Amino acid sequence: MSDLPPMDVAGRTQRLLALLEGAGCEVLLVTNLVDIRYLTGFTGSAGVLAVAPHGSTLVSDGRYRDQAADEVAASGAPAVVSISPTQAGQRLLLAEALGGAATIGLQAAHVSWAAQRSYAADAFPDATLVPTDGLLEGLRAVKDDGEVARLQAAAAIADTALAATRSLLATGPTERAFALALDQEVRRLGAEDVSFETIVGSGPNGAKPHARPSTRFVEAGDLVVIDFGALVDGYHSDMTRTLVVGEPSATQRRMLDLVLASQAAGVAAVAPGVRCSEVDRACREVIADAGWGEAFLHGTGHGVGLDIHEAPAVSTTSTATLVAGHVVTVEPGVYLPEHGGVRIEDTVIVTEGGSRPITLAPKTIAP
Ligand code: ZN
Ligand code: ZN
Numbered sequence: 381m382s383d384l385p386p387m388d389v390a391g392r393t394q395r396l397l398a399l400l401e402g403a404g405c406e407v408l409l410v411t412n413l414v415d416i417r418y419l420t421g422f423t424g425s426a427g428v429l430a431v432a433p434h435g436s437t438l439v440s441d442g443r444y445r446d447q448a449a450d451e452v453a454a455s456g457a458p459a460v461v462s463i464s465p466t467q468a469g470q471r472l473l474l475a476e477a478l479g480g481a482a483t484i485g486l487q488a489a490h491v492s493w494a495a496q497r498s499y500a501a502d503a504f505p506d507a508t509l510v511p512t513d514g515l516l517e518g519l520r521a522v523k524d525d526g527e528v529a530r531l532q533a534a535a536a537i538a539d540t541a542l543a544a545t546r547s548l549l550a551t552g553p554t555e556r557a558f559a560l561a562l563d564q565e566v567r568r569l570g571a572e573d574v575s576f577e578t579i580v581g582s583g584p585n586g587a588k589p590h591a592r593p594s595t596r597f598v599e600a601g602d603l604v605v606i607d608f609g610a611l612v613d614g615y616h617s618d619m620t621r622t623l624v625v626g627e628p629s630a631t632q633r634r635m636l637d638l639v640l641a642s643q644a645a646g647v648a649a650v651a652p653g654v655r656c657s658e659v660d661r662a663c664r665e666v667i668a669d670a671g672w673g674e675a676f677l678h679g680t681g682h683g684v685g686l687d688i689h690e691a692p693a694v695s696t697t698s699t700a701t702l703v704a705g706h707v708v709t710v711e712p713g714v715y716l717p718e719h720g721g722v723r724i725e726d727t728v729i730v731t732e733g734g735s736r737p738i739t740l741a742p743k744t745i746a747p
Contacts (some may be wrong), residue, residue: 384533384613387526389455392419393436395519400431405485405510407432407478409499412490414686415516417614421455422448428470429459430477437462437477439470471503478504485512514691521683521691522705527615528729531684531707534571534617535727535738537610541565542621542741549625549747552598555580559593559608566610575609575616576688586622586721589678589713600626603635603720605713609688616688618709619739620725623747634670635714635722636745642666643724646680646694646710650728650735656698656708663712664696672714681709684727706730707738 396419400408410429416422419429420438424447427440436459440448448461462473478484484504486496488511500509523531545561553561559578566574581591582598586605598604602625609617628636646663660680667676679695684707692700694708702708711725726737 385526385529387455388524389419389421389457392519393431393458396431396515397433399515399519400433400485403485403510403512403515405483405512406481407483408485408512408515409474409478409487410516411487411495412516415487415490415520418516418520418686420457420459421451423451423614424448428474430474432477432479432481434479435460437473439464439473439477441465441470475503478507481507483508483510485510485515487516488513517691520685521700522703523685523707523729524705527685528705528707530613530615531617531727531729532738534575534610534612534615535619535740537566537569537571537612538575538608538617538619539739539741540569541610542606542608542619546623546747549598549604549623552625554595554597555582555585555591555593556595558598558606562606562608566608569610571610571612573611575611575618579605579607579620581605581721582625583720584717587715587717587719589715589721589723598625601629602626603628603632603722605721605723607723607725614686616684616686617739618684618688618725618727619741620711620723621741621743622722622724622745624745625747628745629719631716631719632722635672635716635719638667638670638672639712639714639722639724640743642712643710643726646712647726647728647735647737650702650708650710650730652702652704652730652732652734654702656692656694656700656702657696659694659702659708659710660696660698663710667712667714672716675714675716676712677715678713681711681725683708702730704730704732
């Protein structure tokens, strides 16, 4: 993975700073670790980033003295690292980094009640704390070329891993054994990890959209829903294919054809300027017209990046509009306990002129 192109990490802080005035704060305390990674390259498990016009400061503890310095320097982020072994010391460093700002933004979705109370009462008693919402979410939703390259590399590993393992299904493994083989292949191909806990749902288990791999043996006549991904430099891939062991029944065949058509309609709808709710509608309509609207149990998709689920949501209620650089999944499904489940999912990049899927494994049903 050493041939991945660089990302413009420094530019992210500049874009964030430009949003602060509109959010009603002079400085922002970033407490979500994934956002900290996005802004600084730091991958540790503890830290707070103070983003201020005069400079950003990453405060962490002694375990990350060298790692934080190395990662921040490698990313090119305009941030300095301050380390203290104690929480009290870290609070002092943060106060220093915020430079007496009168208004401090907090990430409302990523600050616990206890932390907010302690910031207000102990750490910054003289400042006004301002809740902010979705600042980083909006920035992270639009990927740069370096991010797209990582997402594509992750998706390519998943494609290859499925190609290498799918024939195993015909030998009747347990769901868990198949998931393990797939996960191993993903790691063997160079991913740093799997993207999330692999879903393998066979027979009736496939009718539960997020089935965890069980000790059930895959049998002839099963639909098998396989939803998995690879992690490359922090970026997730996400793809679902549904395979059939043996011959599908007439109903299963209808489910497969319908979800395939629904998914294709959704992918075809993805383009800049299109509302995410429209993509959802394109998928849902096909399934509803066939009378199985109630069996499509979830939203159509989600953004993918440093988190497996991020903005923008692709759902009935989503208010987002697609722009070039968004990366979203399109994953309709039909779930009928007596017949099993069918879901087909691709990850799609919104381009200037339309869209381009990056998950390319064939949608054939034979193992
Ligand atoms: Zn998925
Ligand atoms: Zn997904």
